Structure formats: structure tokens, C-alpha cells
Amino acid sequence: MPLHVPPAPAPALRSVLTALGSPTAVLEARTPSLRTAPGPLTPELPLPVHVLDRLTPEGVTATRLAGWRFLIRSGDRAVAAAETQLTPDGWAFAHFFEGPYIASTELALREGQAMQQPYQPRLLSVPGLYMLTLWLHGDCAADGAEGHPLATDLLVPLAPAPPGIAAHRPHRVAELLPVLNLRATPPVPPAATPLLGSPA
Template identity: 50%
Template sequence: MSLSLPQPPAAALRAVLDALDSPAALRALRSSATRRGPLAPAHPLPVHLLDPAAHADGAAPLSEARCTGWRFLIRDGEEVVAAAETRETPDGHAFAYFAEGPYPLATLRALQQARQHTAATSTPYLPRLLSVPGRYMTALWLHPVLDQARSRDLLIPLAPAPLGVTAHVPHDAEELLTLLALGRSALLPLAI
């Protein structure tokens, strides 16, 4: 079974395409990628925000993550050079920003790992991005498509990961979030 990326809302894709056509928005990209060729959005993922600060014990359940927008990896030919994020607004989706640095390539790597994991386990997952700002973590969130007793939500933390969390290793989502809330500094990766 392969990993299928969700279809983004047309308004989110349009916002990113408009930003890629805007010289003012493109000036925010520091890379020289804009000089090599046309840039194109790829690998759309819904972005979910989880705020552990809303709970006294710091352990917010994954079910409380709320979708805030979409992130697209930006390709220059076959190379990922940046990411573009949209935010949900009362009027639809609006372009928020371009991002460079380690996260676009880390996202691509996590997607490749998720495809391998999905093929090896035959478990279909819906990929999402999870941002946990209070714990300085962004992760690829693999949510089981089918409600199966043996299927659990998995998180693949992106590099750079929080201290004590191994990046690019699948973790049981609830276990990882609980350990982050407890402030443990030595988290063991799941053997999956």
C-alpha cells in the first residue's frame, strides 16, 4: 500500500501559486533557487498545531491538534529548495510565508521514510504535519486511514528535533507526546 498525499484545498494551492508569481513574495527567499528556473509547489500537507500549554500537566492529546493551514514543498526541478505555508482565514486560505533551512529537506526525508514504512506494514496512513511549538518540535504525523486496533498514530520528528528525541525515527505519537510533557531527556525510539 502506498502513502497518498491529501488533496489540498484549491484556495491553498492558488495562494502558493500566486506567491510564486509575486516578485515581492519571492524576495523573501534567500536561496539562489529563484534564479535557476521556475519554482513549483509539491507534496502538500495539512499543518496541525498542538498546544500543550493549554493543559496543566503539559500533555495535550493528539485529538486536540487543529488544522491551521497547508505547507507545500517548493521544487526547483527535482530539488526541494524551500517550503511555502498558507493559513486558514475567515476568507479562505492566504499565503503566510516561505521557509528555508533544514525543515523542507527533513520533511521530504520523513515522507520517504513514511512511504517505506507504509509499504513494509501494509497499513495505509494519511500524512500530516504536526507543530508543537511549546516543545520545539515539528513532525510528520502518520494517521491511520482505517480504524484498526493494531494501527496507531505515528510521529516522525523532523531534524532538528528537541533534545532527547531522535529525529527521523517513527515514534508512537501518544507515547512521544507524553514523554515530551514529562520533560524526559532520554527518549527511546519505537521498534516498528
């Protein structure tokens, strides 16, 4: 089943197209692959980037929209990504970047396309673990900028994933989020034991 990519806000796309058309923006970007890419550069596959701030004891996720990410394609592969953010004046281009998450995102999207059930792809960032996942949301008609992970949604950790978490293996939200919450919560130090002869 094909993935149902949510439409990005038109101003976000326009800001990326303007940046791609600006030699200064491309030359100043810390993305050698973007500067040396042959042929036309096109922004594709806009994905809303949500940030997981916390998981409550009741299991409810507190997420917020951080921006929209576009894969920048040259020929048959993505060479970089463009990030946009919401400003007081509306959606604006933030920066270009490259790195392992570009190829990993492409691979995860291809794997998502091969699944039997249709999903709406999003990105979910877990800052406390320096982790990024492809979030496959079960409600394909939902507004990509809103909502929170449902228990039956899938999370696909992108490479590089934190130690002990396999990249590119789909996990149901109900199974993975408690693990992430446990990993991101600092351990409680043991209570100090009183020294012998000291007042209790």
C-alpha cells in the same frame, strides 16, 4: 505502500501559485535558495500543519489546524516551502521559508513511502518544545484538516529534534506523546520549608 497525501483546499494552492508567479513576492522572501533556483518552481506535497496545544491527563490530544504547507520544488529537490493560512476571506498565502526542515520533511516522507502500512501524512508542531514531526495518520480516507492523533498513528521527529529525541525515528503516538507532555510541562517547585524559629 504509497503515502496518501490529502488534497489541499483549492484556494490555498491558488494563493501559492499566485505568489510564485509574483516577482515581488519571490524577491522579498527571505529565501535565497528560492530566488536563485533554476527552472520552474512548482508547489508539491501539500501537508496540513496541525499544532499540539496540550495533552490532557486522560491522554486526549488538543490539536488545531494552523495551515497548509507546500514544498516548493525546483528540478529534483525541494528548495523552500510555502505556508498558507485561513483568513476571514478564506485561504491565503502567508510566507515562503527555507531551512533544515525542508530536507528533513523530504527524507521523512521517503521513509514513510517505504513502510508496509499506508498512512496519510500530516505535520504536527509542538510549540512548547520547538519541535516539528511528520504525523503518519492511519486513516487514509480522513479529512486532512480534521481529527487528532490516534494512539496507533506514528510521529517521526524532524531534524533538528529537541535534545534526547532522535530525529527520523518513528514512534507510536501512545509512546511519544506522554514523553512530550512531560518534557513540555514545567516542573512544580518544591514546597518552601519554614526557617527554624519561624512560625509554621
